[in-house]
Structure formats: structure tokens, C-alpha cells
Amino acid sequence: MASSGRLKPGEKGKIRVDVNIRGKFGQIMKTIQVVTNDPERRQTTLSVKMLVKDLIHMKKYKAAEIFSGACKICHLDRGRSRKGHDLYVNDCMMCHSAGKSALELGAMRTKTREEVAKAVREGVQKTSMPGWDAKHGGPLSEDEIRGLIDYIRPVSINSKN
Numbered sequence: 001m002a003s004s005g006r007l008k009p010g011e012k013g014k015i016r017v018d019v020n021i022r023g024k025f026g027q028i029m030k031t032i033q034v035v036t037n038d039p040e041r042r043q044t045t046l047s048v049k050m051l052v053k054d055l056i057h058m059k060k061y062k063a064a065e066i067f068s069g070a071c072k073i074c075h076l077d078r079g080r081s082r083k084g085h086d087l088y089v090n091d092c093m094m095c096h097s098a099g100k101s102a103l104e105l106g107a108m109r110t111k112t113r114e115e116v117a118k119a120v121r122e123g124v125q126k127t128s129m130p131g132w133d134a135k136h137g138g139p140l141s142e143d144e145i146r147g148l149i150d151y152i153r154p155v156s157i158n159s160k161n
Helices: 069-075 085-094 113-122 142-152
Strands: 026-035 043-052
Touching: 043 085, 113 142
Parallel strands: none
Antiparallel strands: 026 043
16 A cells, blocks of 8 residues: 655655565565646556565575474475375475476476486475485475376376486
């Protein structure tokens, strides 16, 4: 919501705009309608671009932190006892959907099965993607990991990997 203050003709001032950024991060844009007393231009639209930083997720976390404490509610509990598509939707999609910090599913599907398997098992260096297998501090069994890999990068008839 923008402020409703008035400016005299030719006067400069500030327009205060409040934006609800709950649940949003990354580049966002908002438009503001400004009503004027100019008979030729009764209304004008201002566009505001902003970069919303998700302060919770900016820190580089270790797998042990992501899979325990408050983080595990979103990053572990939802996908517990699920496999493949259900596991992806409940534990992975929150980071791997449009506009988020990690590769989208379509981009991951351009990788080889070996690349996907390595990323899922070991994590991806210099990103917030942890290793999901027990050897790397993660909670997933080998069966769950295989199901996730099969969903992300299905074996195609025409592909060797």
C-alpha cells in the first residue's frame, strides 16, 4: 500500500510503499498507481524492482543442521517414508521450483543420471544443496535415493545415461 500524501505542482517528495514479502525472495517487481491532478495525465504507473533476500537461507548450512532442529520440519519431515515423485514434491520442490535458488526439474533432467546421483548423494559444492545419503549426513536410504534419481532423471529408451 502506498502513502496517500499530497504534493503541490512541481513539488518533490517521497512515496512510501509497503510490500508484503512474506514467502518471497529473489527479484520481484511491484507497480504503484499514482493519481495526479494533471488533466492530460490523470494517472501514472510507477514500477519498483527489488531484491528480497531470504535471510534464513542465505547462510551455508551443514547437512546436520538442515536435517535437524527447526530446519527439519521443511527439509525432512514432509518427505519421510516417501519415494520418487512424492519425496521430490515434499522435500525437494521447495528449493527446485521456478524462481528459487536451485535448478528447476527441467534443468536437472538435462544432466546425466550419474550427475544427478552424485548431487543427490553428496550435495553440490558452493551451494546450499547438502548430500542426502547417510555418508554425507543425510537422512535417505539407498532405496529412497534411487527412487529420487529415477524421478528426476528417468531412464529413457534412447539414452544410455
